[in-house]
Amino acid sequence: MYAINNDYYRGEITINTTISGSGVVQGYCWCLSSTSTTITIEIAEDQTIDSESLPLVGYGCSGWIYELPVTFEPDKIEVIIDTAMRLFRENKLIYLPAVTCSCSDL
Secondary structure, three states, rough: OOEEOOOOOOOOEOOOOOOOEEEEEEEEEEEEEEEEEEEEEEOOOOHHHHHHHHHOEEEEEEEEEEEEOOOOOHHHHHHHHHHHHHHHHHHOOOEOOOOOHHHOOO
């Protein structure tokens, strides 16, 4: 487990067969997850949602998302997180509104 604590955000990441992590940036909770091809960071717009309740962005709640090809190198993962948090502070991340109905209702 790697702890991250700087002036802009804090959190922890774990690297095993998948990558996971969570933390807080400017009062908003974020989570980090991976698939076999991508690494994703989600930041919930609702500040009452905790990191353990994510990922939900785009379905359960509105928020911001950042995706890149997966890497398992800790230094590169930290760069990905740093970039996402910088883009968030600059209001340049992709925003996803919450879906208000299930797919079966469409």
